[in-house]
Amino acid sequence: MSNQxxxxxxxxxxxxxxxxxxxxxxxxxxxxxxxxxxxxxTYYLLCExxxxxxxxxxxxxxxxxxxxxxxxxxxxxxxxxxxxYINIWVSCRRIFIAFAIATGLGVPLxxxxxxxxxxxxxAFPILELLRPIPILAWVPLAIVMFAGFETxxxxxxxxxxxxxxxxxxxxxxxxxxxxxxxAAGCLGSKKHHIFLNxxxxxxxxxIFTGLQISIGVAWFSLVAAEMISGDYGLGYMIMDSYxxxxxxxxxxxxxxxxxxxxxxxxxxxxxGDRMMQWxxxxxxxxxx
Numbered sequence: 001m002s003n004q005x006x007x008x009x010x011x012x013x014x015x016x017x018x019x020x021x022x023x024x025x026x027x028x029x030x031x032x033x034x035x036x037x038x039x040x041x042t043y044y045l046l047c048e049x050x051x052x053x054x055x056x057x058x059x060x061x062x063x064x065x066x067x068x069x070x071x072x073x074x075x076x077x078x079x080x081x082x083x084x085y086i087n088i089w090v091s092c093r094r095i096f097i098a099f100a101i102a103t104g105l106g107v108p109l110x111x112x113x114x115x116x117x118x119x120x121x122x123a124f125p126i127l128e129l130l131r132p133i134p135i136l137a138w139v140p141l142a143i144v145m146f147a148g149f150e151t152x153x154x155x156x157x158x159x160x161x162x163x164x165x166x167x168x169x170x171x172x173x174x175x176x177x178x179x180x181x182x183a184a185g186c187l188g189s190k191k192h193h194i195f196l197n198x199x200x201x202x203x204x205x206x207i208f209t210g211l212q213i214s215i216g217v218a219w220f221s222l223v224a225a226e227m228i229s230g231d232y233g234l235g236y237m238i239m240d241s242y243x244x245x246x247x248x249x250x251x252x253x254x255x256x257x258x259x260x261x262x263x264x265x266x267x268x269x270x271x272g273d274r275m276m277q278w279x280x281x282x283x284x285x286x287x288x
Contacts, residue, residue: 091234142155157225
């Protein structure tokens with residue numbers, strides 16, 4: 001009965017439309033719109049209307065938007081210039097590589113640390129020793145270890161994302177109710193079957209919570225690294241604009257970073273929602 005209910009749920013585009021229609025019946029999107037509107041009004045008043053300290057030097061929203069959509073931008077960068085999209089593409093490529101590596105290493109490590117106490121006794125102390133080191137403290141070592149601009153930046157973003165992913169995954173395994181393991185054992189399941197059908201789906205909520213945090217941490221680390229040692233990217237664009245007093249371009253790059261970061265987080269959340277459907281089917285079959 002439960003399997004029929006799970007299998008009858010919408011998937012793909014139907015699932016997206018179902019979730020969107022459901023969300024529109026809640027106050028959440030309208031409150032989000034109100035919050036953004038209030039922020040824009042406050043931003044306008046502080047930076048363009050009142051121009052009070054310390055906001056009098058910050059470009060206001062009308063100034064930024066005007067430059068953003070200008071075909072002949074005063075400061076040289078807008079939606080109609082090639083370098084704007086090159087910087088976005090370079091940062092997105094670096095994030096994709098770093099996030100993929102961090103996920104590919106962090107999730108298995110976290111699963112095994114949560115699954116095996118002996119393995120955790122070996123690996124967890126090392127993780128806890130390295131994790132508190134600020135990502136900026138790794139910058140000189142990354143530059144010494146890797147040549148060029150690209151690899152050190154990807155390495156730093158990967159490192160920051162990896163710690164979050166591994167720890168959240170481990171906590172996810174440890175949060176699984178013992179009754180699932182006892183039930184699987186009573187049914188004669190072998191260890192690898194328990195791992196695939198109980199441990200992995202049971203840890204998924206924590207894994208995707210960790211991945212949502214991880215993608216944000218990766219962006220933070222990436223932009224910090226690009227500001228220090230980058231040649232392209234949104235972080236480089238922010239720092240370069242600041243150094244030559246192009247504050248309008250600097251704010252434009254910051255807002256672009258916010259939009260791109262929001263899109264990547266939404267993609268991770270969407271993937272998590274899809275995987276939750278598989279989790280329910282897996283655990284439902286395991287309990288049948």
